[in-house]
Amino acid sequence: MPQRTEDGSFTFFSEAFGEAFHSRLGARAEAFEKFAQVTRLATLARQFVEPDSPPIHLLDVCYGLGYNTAAALETLWAANPDCRVEVMALELDSTVPQAAIAPDLLAIWSPPVQNVLRAIAQHYEFCSSTLQAHLLIGDARQTIQQVVAQGFQADAIFFDPFSPRRCPQLWTVEFFAQVAKCLSPRGILATYSRSASVRVAMQAAGLHIGNIPLPDRGDRRSHEWSQGTIAAWSPDGLPPLSQMEQEHLQTRAAVPYRDPSLSDSTAAILTRHQQEQQQAPLESTTSWRRRWRIV
Numbered sequence: 097m098p099q100r101t102e103d104g105s106f107t108f109f110s111e112a113f114g115e116a117f118h119s120r121l122g123a124r125a126e127a128f129e130k131f132a133q134v135t136r137l138a139t140l141a142r143q144f145v146e147p148d149s150p151p152i153h154l155l156d157v158c159y160g161l162g163y164n165t166a167a168a169l170e171t172l173w174a175a176n177p178d179c180r181v182e183v184m185a186l187e188l189d190s191t192v193p194q195a196a197i198a199p200d201l202l203a204i205w206s207p208p209v210q211n212v213l214r215a216i217a218q219h220y221e222f223c224s225s226t227l228q229a230h231l232l233i234g235d236a237r238q239t240i241q242q243v244v245a246q247g248f249q250a251d252a253i254f255f256d257p258f259s260p261r262r263c264p265q266l267w268t269v270e271f272f273a274q275v276a277k278c279l280s281p282r283g284i285l286a287t288y289s290r291s292a293s294v295r296v297a298m299q300a301a302g303l304h305i306g307n308i309p310l311p312d313r314g315d316r317r318s319h320e321w322s323q324g325t326i327a328a329w330s331p332d333g334l335p336p337l338s339q340m341e342q343e344h345l346q347t348r349a350a351v352p353y354r355d356p357s358l359s360d361s362t363a364a365i366l367t368r369h370q371q372e373q374q375q376a377p378l379e380s381t382t383s384w385r386r387r388w389r390i391v
Contacts, residue, residue, distance in 0.1 A: 110274060164254040180225075190220075279303075293352045
């Protein structure tokens with residue numbers, strides 16, 4: 097059943113993972129603010145000046161309703177209608193993008209993007225002179241290996257699984273290592289998560305990390321310090337973490353999830369993580385929160 101968010105766009109609730117696909121503040125807004133904008137797609141599009149310029153490559157990890165890909169295409173083609181794009185998307189459940197192409201749900205996107213979302217949901221691909229898009233259905237831990245084998249190098253990676261506690265298998269050191277192989281030297285990976293364990297897993301994959309600052313929307317509570325994380329091979333241009341966030345990476349909350357075989361169950365990954373946290377000689381997260389007066 098579609099659920100309306102505060103910006104008027106709709107999201108869905110996953111019974112399997114016990115979470116909504118998007119923030120209640122706005123599904124469409126989230127796709128732009130946390131993914132399309134922070135990966136600097138408009139700048140990339142404006143750099144596409146010659147007909148033989150290489151296409152802009154996007155990797156959408158956990159395609160879901162297709163909102164991140166849609167926001168990316170809207171951003172790219174608004175900046176430069178002639179730029180060519182290649183999209184590789186990963187999704188576990190094919191019924192999710194199919195449910196998202198109901199007319200009322202598609203109305204938030206421009207007609208060309210609506211056509212793309214329909215084709216991807218129905219045929220798992222879209223091909224035109226300006227866009228080549230492919231949707232791979234299955235466990236992303238396996239389908240990412242197909243992307244790696246193709247040598248796909250993304251200028252932007254949208255990393256949007258359900259939360260680490262609900263879907264730990266896609267937030268592990270080992271999975272990030274696979275995803276990082278698909279990030280081009282100039283590329284940026286974006287995720288809504290500000291979790292210390294996620295950030296440390298990204299660093300373990302060799303990436304530098306930065307903060308996605310919160311939009312200026314009035315007073316913030318003490319626990320609101322970031323709306324996500326971006327990562328790249330170079331630290332240049334990444335908004336730095338605050339001292340508080342840096343210290344967060346030295347607490348037990350920063351112990352990353354692990355899945356050595358890329359095939360463990362959710363329960364096995366959570367149990368391993370809990371045991372490693374208990375054994376880690378690190379500051380407790382409670383102590384860190386108390387020091388920084390986070391309630």
